[in-house]
Amino acid sequence: MFIVTTVGGSCRKIVPVLAVAVAGMLAVDRSVAAEGGVAWATGPALQERLDAKLDLIWSGSANPLQAALAKLSRAERVAVLLDRRVDPDQNVAIKLVAVPLVTALGEIAHSRQLGVAMLGPVAYFGPPEAAARLPPLSALREEEVRRLRPATARRLLLRKPLVWRDYAAPRDVLGQLAEQGGVELLDREQVPHDLWAAADLPALPWVDRVTLIVNQFDLTFQVAADGRSVRLVPVPQGVASSADVAGPRPAPRAEPAGNRPPLAARLLVTRLSVREKPLAAVLEQLAVKLNFELRLDRPALRAAGISLDQRVSLEVENATVDDVLRALLRTTPLTYRRHGNLVEVVPR
Numbered sequence: 001m002f003i004v005t006t007v008g009g010s011c012r013k014i015v016p017v018l019a020v021a022v023a024g025m026l027a028v029d030r031s032v033a034a035e036g037g038v039a040w041a042t043g044p045a046l047q048e049r050l051d052a053k054l055d056l057i058w059s060g061s062a063n064p065l066q067a068a069l070a071k072l073s074r075a076e077r078v079a080v081l082l083d084r085r086v087d088p089d090q091n092v093a094i095k096l097v098a099v100p101l102v103t104a105l106g107e108i109a110h111s112r113q114l115g116v117a118m119l120g121p122v123a124y125f126g127p128p129e130a131a132a133r134l135p136p137l138s139a140l141r142e143e144e145v146r147r148l149r150p151a152t153a154r155r156l157l158l159r160k161p162l163v164w165r166d167y168a169a170p171r172d173v174l175g176q177l178a179e180q181g182g183v184e185l186l187d188r189e190q191v192p193h194d195l196w197a198a199a200d201l202p203a204l205p206w207v208d209r210v211t212l213i214v215n216q217f218d219l220t221f222q223v224a225a226d227g228r229s230v231r232l233v234p235v236p237q238g239v240a241s242s243a244d245v246a247g248p249r250p251a252p253r254a255e256p257a258g259n260r261p262p263l264a265a266r267l268l269v270t271r272l273s274v275r276e277k278p279l280a281a282v283l284e285q286l287a288v289k290l291n292f293e294l295r296l297d298r299p300a301l302r303a304a305g306i307s308l309d310q311r312v313s314l315e316v317e318n319a320t321v322d323d324v325l326r327a328l329l330r331t332t333p334l335t336y337r338r339h340g341n342l343v344e345v346v347p348r
Contacts, residue, residue: 040202041077042121049078050102057095064089065112066197069125076101079201083126084170084194084216086114118291119212121202130215132289133235137220139288141207145223152227156181159203162212166198170213177213181206184229191217191232272316272324280308282328283345290321295344304347306333 041049054076058068066088073080078101082088094111096104105123109116115131117124124134145156160180164173171191178185191214204212210221214232222231274282280296287294301308314328325336325343337344 038074038077038079038200040079040121042202046078046121049076051100053098053100054104055097056099056104059093059095063091063093065092068092069108072104073123079122081122081124081199081201081212083124083130084196085127085130086112086125088197119208120204122204122212124212126216130218134211134215135291136285136288137215137235138208138211141211141220141223142205145207148223148225148227152223156183156207156223156227157205159205160209161203162199162201162209164196164199167195168198170194170196170216174210174213177206177210178230181210181230183223183227186229186231188232190219272314274312274314274328276311276313278309279312279328279332282312282314283308286321286324286328287343291341292321292338293342295342297344297346301334301345301347304333306347 056072065086066082069080069082090112092108092112094108096107099107105116109125109131113128114125115128117131117134119134119138124131126134142157145153147153148156158180164176171188171193173196174185174188174191201209201212210230214220215235218235219232220235222233224230283294283296286292296308298308310332312328312331314324316324316327322338325338329335329345333348334345335348337346
C-alpha cells in the first residue's frame with residue numbers, strides 16, 4: 001500500500017468525534033455533499049492541506065468510520081471516497097498528535113486494515129489491493145485514451161465533478177458517466193445492483209471518474225478504437241500491487257503543477273518487495289505508482305557503460321520515496337536528482 005505523507009506546516013486540532021453525535025450528523029453531511037456545499041481543495045491548495053499538521057483524536061465505543069471520515073473530509077476540504085466493500089459502520093478510535101493530514105489518512109486506513117490512495121484530489125479508502133492498483137489503473141487508461149483521435153481523447157479526459165445522491169445505484173451513475181463521455185457502455189450487467197450513500201467529489205478526468213466507480217467491483221474498462229463505446233472488463237492480473245513490482249508500465253504524462261497529485265516526495269511506501277527485476281522496469285513502475293515524472297538519460301548512461309537491464313532486488317517498509325530510490329540504486333553505478341515531481345536518474 002502506498003500512503004501519502006509529509007512533514008511541516010502549521011498544526012490544527014480536529015475535535016474528537018463523539019459517538020453519541022456522529023450517527024445523527026451523517027445524514028446532514030450527505031445532504032450538504034449532494035448540494036455541492038464543500039469547496040474542495042485542489043492543486044497547490046490541496047498540497048497545503050495535506051502538508052499541514054493536525055491533532056486527531058477519535059474516541060468512543062461507537063464511532064462509525066464513514067461518519068468520522070465525512071467529518072474530517074469536510075473540515076479539511078479534502079475529498080474522501082469509501083469503497084463499497086468497506087463496512088461504513090465499523091468503529092474507529094485513533095489518537096494522533098502534530099502529524100500531517102496525509103499521515104493521518106494513512107494511519108486511519110492502517111487502523112482498519114485498509115489501503116488509501118490519492119487519485120488526483122480524492123483520497124480513496126478501500127481494500128489494500130484495490131487502493132494499490134488505483135493509480136496505475138488510472139495511468140494505463142489515460143495512456144490508452146491519449147492514443148485515440150484527439151477529439152475523443154479530449155472528451156474522455158475532460159474534468160468534471162463526480163456527484164450522486166443518497167441511494168444512487170452504481171449502474172445509474174455509470175449510465176450518467178457514459179452520457180457525459182458520449183459513449184455506449186457495454187456489459188453494464190457486470191455491476192451488481194447496489195445502493196450507495198451520497199458523494200460529492202471535485203473535478204476529475206472522465207477516465208478517473210469511471211475508474212473510481214468500477215474499481216470497487218474489481219473491474220476496469222476498454223475504450224473501442226473508434227471511441228464510441230466502452231466495455232467493462234475484469235482488472236487484469238498484471239496490474240502491480242503494493243507488495244510487488246512486476247513488469248513495465250507507461251510513464252505518466254507531465255501535467256501542470258496545479259493538476260498534479262501530491263508530490264512524490266510526500267509519499268510513504270509502507271511495503272515494497274522487488275525480486276530480480278530489470279532496473280528500468282522497476283523505475284518505470286515506481287513512476288506510475290508514485291506519480292512522479294521519470295527522466296532517464298539513456299545516451300549518457302550508455303556512454304558510461306551502464307545498463308538499465310541489470311536485475312535488482314529490494315525490500316523496504318515504511319520508507320519515503322527518497323529512501324526507496326536510494327536503496328534501489330545503492331548497488332548500481334547510478335544516483336538520482338529530484339526536482340519537485342521530476343526524478344532524473346544519472347551516473348554517479
